[in-house]
Amino acid sequence: MSDSTARPLDGMLEQIRAFVRHELGPLEARFLAEPFRALLPAMEEARGRVKALGLWAPHLPREEGGRGLSLAEFGRVSEELGRSPLGHLAFNCQAPDIGNMELLHAHASPALRERWLGPLVRGEVRSCFAMTEPEHAGSNPVHLSTTARREGDEYVIDGHKWFTSSADGAAFAIVMAVTDPDAPKPHARASQILVPAGTPGFRIVRNIPVMGDVGEDYFSHADVRFEGCRVPVENRIGAQGAGFLLAQERLGPGRIHHCMRWIGVCERAFDLMCRRAAERELAPGEPLASRQAVQHWIAESRAEIDAARLMTLDTAERIDRGGVREARVQISTIKFFVAGVLGRVLDRALQVHGALGMTDDLLLAFWYRHERGARIYDGPDEVHKSVVAREVLKGYGVDIGI
Numbered sequence: 001m002s003d004s005t006a007r008p009l010d011g012m013l014e015q016i017r018a019f020v021r022h023e024l025g026p027l028e029a030r031f032l033a034e035p036f037r038a039l040l041p042a043m044e045e046a047r048g049r050v051k052a053l054g055l056w057a058p059h060l061p062r063e064e065g066g067r068g069l070s071l072a073e074f075g076r077v078s079e080e081l082g083r084s085p086l087g088h089l090a091f092n093c094q095a096p097d098i099g100n101m102e103l104l105h106a107h108a109s110p111a112l113r114e115r116w117l118g119p120l121v122r123g124e125v126r127s128c129f130a131m132t133e134p135e136h137a138g139s140n141p142v143h144l145s146t147t148a149r150r151e152g153d154e155y156v157i158d159g160h161k162w163f164t165s166s167a168d169g170a171a172f173a174i175v176m177a178v179t180d181p182d183a184p185k186p187h188a189r190a191s192q193i194l195v196p197a198g199t200p201g202f203r204i205v206r207n208i209p210v211m212g213d214v215g216e217d218y219f220s221h222a223d224v225r226f227e228g229c230r231v232p233v234e235n236r237i238g239a240q241g242a243g244f245l246l247a248q249e250r251l252g253p254g255r256i257h258h259c260m261r262w263i264g265v266c267e268r269a270f271d272l273m274c275r276r277a278a279e280r281e282l283a284p285g286e287p288l289a290s291r292q293a294v295q296h297w298i299a300e301s302r303a304e305i306d307a308a309r310l311m312t313l314d315t316a317e318r319i320d321r322g323g324v325r326e327a328r329v330q331i332s333t334i335k336f337f338v339a340g341v342l343g344r345v346l347d348r349a350l351q352v353h354g355a356l357g358m359t360d361d362l363l364l365a366f367w368y369r370h371e372r373g374a375r376i377y378d379g380p381d382e383v384h385k386s387v388v389a390r391e392v393l394k395g396y397g398v399d400i401g402i
């Protein structure tokens with residue numbers, strides 16, 4: 001729910017845009033050239049300034065220290081932050097922490113909230129979310145081998161996860177594990193359990209190199225093992241067997257967050273593309289922008305970004321009004337559509353820059369690599385297209401059976 005005492009959104013957006021440009025912009029060259037670890041002191045300073053401005057963790061309700069924004073309002077904030085790869089981190093609303101905060105806020109016990117949500121909200125710790133397993137198709141997440149066997153007052157967790165983003169340096173993981181293997185419905189077999197880092201039997205095997213990036217700290221994707229890992233039953237989040245229900249609840253808003261961040265990336269790439277097209281001369285007085293191919297890339301990108309924003313904000317407003325269930329088809333529609341726009345806009349912007357676009361001197365090459373995953377994580381394109389087609393075809397009396 002929107003908080004009527006919140007500062008008018010437009011003013012806040014302007015303030016955030018200025019912060020991203022003037023405070024984070026100067027850090028971006030270092031971000032591209034140095035290991036992320038080297039940037040941490042400067043990032044801590046920037047985070048301190050965000051707190052002082054009262055803009056910290058804007059996605060959270062006021063009682064948790066946030067801004068009390070609706071999902072649609074936070075979506076617009078997320079777009080502004082997405083213009084820099086450091087935006088969400090500076091405001092403490094980066095994935096996967098943002099999803100874990102929302103989950104703990106809504107479903108964890110008071111004791112878990114105090115022990116783990118408080119430090120996460122204050123930005124003292126990071127977290128990760130471990131669902132996908134290398135041995136099973138992540139596109140069908142009910143197919144899991146990781147188990148959490150109940151022994152007295154403890155769960156004993158055994159299993160293998162990978163692509164656990166940001167696990168390197170995280171204070172805890174939220175793990176999806178099968179607790180009820182005999183439940184008739186596959187969706188009722190797993191639970192979400194909080195496992196603190198350092199718990200015996202919880203081990204990061206390695207950070208998986210991804211797209212030429214060794215991946216450390218926040219930017220890591222880890223291969224993780226659980227071997228006889230014991231945690232108290234109180235570490236379960238929500239009811240036993242409710243793991244997938246909670247995952248769906250998390251992923252709806254999560255897709256709005258991602259899509260709006262991607263739109264921010266698109267706007268920055270679009271700006272770079274237009275500047276380069278205007279400034280780069282093929283011959284004296286003949287800018288790249290004089291060529292029709294470039295003009296079409298600019299026009300197509302403008303149209304696609306605007307369409308993506310309208311679709312995503314419409315979906316966010318539906319969720320604000322009626323919850324995730326009311327917007328299932330729209331959530332799937334934006335997930336594949338906006339991820340596609342992101343890929344196309346980045347590709348055109350990079351192409352307009354020629355060799356310069358390939359260098360690590362600009363953000364384009366970073367985003368080109370880093371954002372390719374958008375068409376895979378939180379459900380690959382093909383899965384979401386099938387969901388949309390299934391719902392459309394129901395109206396024509398056809399059950400495609402997925």
Ligand SMILES: Cc1cc2nc3c(=O)[nH]c(=O)nc-3n(C[C@H](O)[C@H](O)[C@H](O)COP(=O)(O)OP(=O)(O)OC[C@H]3O[C@@H](n4cnc5c(N)ncnc54)[C@H](O)[C@@H]3O)c2cc1C
Nearest residue numbers: 129130131132137138139163164165373376377378380382
């Ligand atoms: C950058 C990145 C970060 C991630 N972070 C996390 C994280 O923090 N925590 C976590 O648990 N997981 C994470 N993941 C994992 C992610 O959720 C999975 O990669 C995703 O669910 C797809 O599963 P998979 O990789 O096993 O692909 P598979 O399920 O093996 O699918 C492979 C391909 O098959 C095709 N396909 C799949 N299903 C269908 C279908 N029904 N119809 C047609 N084609 C289909 C698609 O093209 C798909 O890309 C991350 C992944 C990436 C890339």
